[in-house]
Amino acid sequence: MKLTLHIWRQKSPNHVGRMVQYEHANVNPHMSFLEMLDVLNEELVAKGEEPVAFDHDCREGICGSCGFMINGIAHGPQPATTVCQLHMRHFKDGDVLYLEPWRARAFPIVKDLVVDRSAFDRIITAGGYVSASTGSAQDANNILVPKKNADLAMDAAACIGCGACVAACPNAAAALFTGAKISHLGLLPQGQPERYSRALGMVAQVKQELFGSCTNIGECEAVCPKEIKLEVIARMNRDYLKASWTERPPSTRADD
């Protein structure tokens, strides 16, 4: 297969970026998208040119490192698929593809297709954990979890923190990611003691970063490679509202 690639090239956060066109004639349909870029990079290095920088680690769809826009779609055209799990058989000979980094002020560009997603780390640090000791795996299994809650928590825990939801959102909101983390812990018994302080802390951190506000557009759910549902945002909002309400003095609660 032959492809024409237009790739965002930017040396550093302080340089001006631009789209650069590459003709890629050595694309095997069995390659993953990242392997296709590996081959392009080998050719660039052989010519003495700078390879295209992109993030990756597991290449199995579980670490959340990879991700960029392909023809305007976060992680590309295949639903529920990270870009590392996307294969070239989903494209046609002669296709023209535009590759751009995640679009969001909260994710500043580091280089080419690599962005800085440390804003997500700071949101997790603000409450996305359980501080009580839950013991060994055997002890943890002594705490019974209703099947429905276990399933919902597991669904939310599937979030890999890739940032596609932010990149796809017209507001660059981080609601799906934050909602997934709050839901995952808030649905489990071990997460109950800090459930409401967690919601307050994490939402406060989201506000401090440069993310926009959620207006229920749903682009995040549409591109999420782990099929995280919008319901996690509703659960986050409920926990946040309840936490805010209970923190207020009783005399101010009459209108709620």
Ligand code: SF4
């Ligand atoms: S909610 Fe989905 S799209 Fe957003 S960070 Fe998690 S896995 Fe990625």
Ligand code: FES
């Ligand atoms: S490289 Fe780990 S999810 Fe893609």
